[in-house]
Amino acid sequence: MTLETEDNTAQKKQxxxxxxxxxxxxxxxxxxxxxxxxxSSLAGSMLLFFIGVNNTFLAFAIxxxxxxxxxxxxxxxxxxxxLESLDDFLVGLAFLYFAYGIYSLFIALGQVHESxxxxxxxxxxxxxxxxxxEILVVFLSVLFVKGMLEQIQSFxxxxxxxxxxxxxxxxxxxxxxxxxxxxKSEE
Numbered sequence: 001m002t003l004e005t006e007d008n009t010a011q012k013k014q015x016x017x018x019x020x021x022x023x024x025x026x027x028x029x030x031x032x033x034x035x036x037x038x039x040s041s042l043a044g045s046m047l048l049f050f051i052g053v054n055n056t057f058l059a060f061a062i063x064x065x066x067x068x069x070x071x072x073x074x075x076x077x078x079x080x081x082x083l084e085s086l087d088d089f090l091v092g093l094a095f096l097y098f099a100y101g102i103y104s105l106f107i108a109l110g111q112v113h114e115s116x117x118x119x120x121x122x123x124x125x126x127x128x129x130x131x132x133x134e135i136l137v138v139f140l141s142v143l144f145v146k147g148m149l150e151q152i153q154s155f156x157x158x159x160x161x162x163x164x165x166x167x168x169x170x171x172x173x174x175x176x177x178x179x180x181x182x183x184k185s186e187e
Contacts, residue, residue: 041099052085056082083149093135094139097128100122144169
């Protein structure tokens with residue numbers, strides 16, 4: 001009776017072992033689902049680049065065609081449009097970097113072509129997240145400056161509440177810096 005039980009246990013283990021490669025193959029195919037994220041990010045990136053180019057042309061149109069407002073108002077409006085285009089390009093580049101990072105991690109499985117620049121190489125998902133957080137800090141900084149230009153007419157109007165946004169940006173930047181120190185200490 002113990003021989004039969006041992007044989008049954010051995011057979012069950014063998015079945016589990018033979019099924020495991022199938023399971024791993026099925027899981028490996030799910031990585032291709034990340035292609036949807038890649039294609040969506042590329043499409044979003046192209047759209048943001050187009051919007052950025054459009055905002056740049058609008059800035060030139062505002063500057064050269066507006067004769068109704070004073071020169072300082074025209075300059076400020078054009079500057080705001082250029083900051084918006086900078087924002088669009090930056091977020092578009094973030095989408096592009098995200099798409100490439102997801103491609104290299106999940107489709108190419110970390111195999112990087114020799115001609116790929118070092119700044120574009122993504123070793124792991126944590127590195128991709130850290131880079132996206134750094135881009136977020138720059139994006140929020142540009143957003144803050146744009147908001148200040150749009151709303152504040154003089155420094156006398158500034159209140160202490162205005163400091164909340166830049167302090168939040170600094171807190172995010174500080175946390176990214178701490179993560180960098182933590183990674184270096186682990187090496």
